[in-house]
Amino acid sequence: MASKAIGFVASNPLGRFDSESITCRAKVMVSIVRCSVPLSSNGPSIGLAERPWKTSDARLVLEDGSIWKAKSFGASGTQVGEVVFNTALTGYQEILTDPSYAGQFVLMTTPHIGNTGVNLDDEESKQCFLAGLVIRSLSISTSNWRCAEPLGDYLAKRNIMGIYDVDTRAITRRLREDGSLIGVLSTEESKTDEELLDLSRSWEIVGVDLISGVSCKSPYEWIDKTILDWDFNSNRRAGETYRVVAYDFGIKQNILRRLASYGCKITVVPSTWPASETLKLKPDGVLFSNGPGDPSAVPYAVETVKNILGRVPVFGICMGHQLLGQALGGKTYKMKFGHHGGNHPVRNLRTGHVEISSQNHNYAVDPATLPEGVELTHVNLNDGSCAGLAYPAKKIMSLQYHPEASPGPHDSDYAFRDFIKLMNHEKVKA
Numbered sequence: 001m002a003s004k005a006i007g008f009v010a011s012n013p014l015g016r017f018d019s020e021s022i023t024c025r026a027k028v029m030v031s032i033v034r035c036s037v038p039l040s041s042n043g044p045s046i047g048l049a050e051r052p053w054k055t056s057d058a059r060l061v062l063e064d065g066s067i068w069k070a071k072s073f074g075a076s077g078t079q080v081g082e083v084v085f086n087t088a089l090t091g092y093q094e095i096l097t098d099p100s101y102a103g104q105f106v107l108m109t110t111p112h113i114g115n116t117g118v119n120l121d122d123e124e125s126k127q128c129f130l131a132g133l134v135i136r137s138l139s140i141s142t143s144n145w146r147c148a149e150p151l152g153d154y155l156a157k158r159n160i161m162g163i164y165d166v167d168t169r170a171i172t173r174r175l176r177e178d179g180s181l182i183g184v185l186s187t188e189e190s191k192t193d194e195e196l197l198d199l200s201r202s203w204e205i206v207g208v209d210l211i212s213g214v215s216c217k218s219p220y221e222w223i224d225k226t227i228l229d230w231d232f233n234s235n236r237r238a239g240e241t242y243r244v245v246a247y248d249f250g251i252k253q254n255i256l257r258r259l260a261s262y263g264c265k266i267t268v269v270p271s272t273w274p275a276s277e278t279l280k281l282k283p284d285g286v287l288f289s290n291g292p293g294d295p296s297a298v299p300y301a302v303e304t305v306k307n308i309l310g311r312v313p314v315f316g317i318c319m320g321h322q323l324l325g326q327a328l329g330g331k332t333y334k335m336k337f338g339h340h341g342g343n344h345p346v347r348n349l350r351t352g353h354v355e356i357s358s359q360n361h362n363y364a365v366d367p368a369t370l371p372e373g374v375e376l377t378h379v380n381l382n383d384g385s386c387a388g389l390a391y392p393a394k395k396i397m398s399l400q401y402h403p404e405a406s407p408g409p410h411d412s413d414y415a416f417r418d419f420i421k422l423m424n425h426e427k428v429k430a
């Protein structure tokens with residue numbers, strides 16, 4: 001993996017943006033930017049007004065020794081992280097605010113990013129926890145009826161680094177061939193290539209507890225449902241019929257909105273919340289959320305899951321699914337480059353239906369290591385990996401991917417209804 005010599009500078013096939021020859025066209029485009037920035041935006045648009053005259057001012061140094069010159073936007077400085085590529089065509093704001101990307105640079109394979117700016121509705125959490133954003137082309141204008149500010153301003157305020165005008169296809173091919181790579185992004189000229197390379201090679205993401213940095217600090221109640229115009233499935237008149245405790249390992253808000261829309265009254269609790277306290281609340285069900293990093297690095301969370309299993313119906317999503325797998329005695333492993341995107345085909349083995357799903361994970365459960373009685377319910381059709389589990393005797397269901405989408409297709413939304421059915425089954429028995 002680290003065989004390539006340092007000093008390789010990636011070519012920029014569309015380097016024409018540096019050329020003087022487009023100066024006139026660019027001036028016209030910059031005036032469009034100024035007009036389209038909403039009145040609510042304070043101050044000048046960071047990074048946008050300088051382009052396309054801007055020359056490369058950032059380097060992405062990968063642990064394999066390759067160096068990629070790029071132009072910066074958002075925050076400046078030096079940041080280390082794991083580079084992953086995301087194939088979603090839309091939804092960059094939901095991706096930026098998905099806490100499961102903590103410690104990672106998200107490289108979007110879709111080349112044109114930023115054209116709709118950012119809005120007030122599409123946040124999946126209050127913060128951006130990712131290490132940075134890597135894109136091919138940063139939209140020079142922003143146009144959307146919901147737009148509250150341009151992407152560059154938004155990232156700068158949240159101290160998140162972004163780069164553009166970098167060959168994202170070439171980096172993606174490298175990640176697909178060699179597997180995930182650690183990288184360092186820097187706008188600091190004083191740092192040598194060797195220093196950045198050393199930093200990338202001395203940094204680790206495997207075995208690190210990233211959940212504790214993103215989980216809430218104390219419990220809170222959640223009431224917001226999916227906005228009526230966008231809801232299509234749930235019976236919104238259901239009221240708050242089911243009491244659910246949701247463990248926040250880095251929870252995406254759309255999981256909470258979907259549960260609320262399906263009739264759940266939800267208490268969100270921190271990752272370290274004791275199982276005994278959860279059970280005292282007498283929940284109808286417990287949700288184990290998505291979250292960043294290595295599921296093997298959080299044994300305390302596996303212990304909590306173990307202490308809840310079999311007592312009440314549970315639903316695990318992504319990290320929650322991986323923790324359930326470990327709590328059942330199974331093993332998780334790191335995938336070559338993971339699944340990140342909104343176009344992953346999954347077969348539901350119970351119905352035979354194929355769902356196009358939203359995914360974001362680097363780890364997976366090895367189903368061969370699970371005890372008898374655990375049923376493989378979903379399979380990722382790209383690589384045959386485990387995408388869902390059930391253990392009816394212990395009232396468990398889990399998905400490796402994202403039924404809440406956000407961003408992505410809604411094919412798997414029925415999973416929330418299945419969780420309601422699981423809880424209802426127990427309620428009726430009681």
Ligand SMILES: NC(=O)CC[C@H](N)C(=O)O
Pocket residue numbers: 100289290291292293294295317318319320360361362363364
């Ligand atoms: N979205 C998630 O919950 C990610 C799960 C885990 N951190 C992984 O990368 O596999």
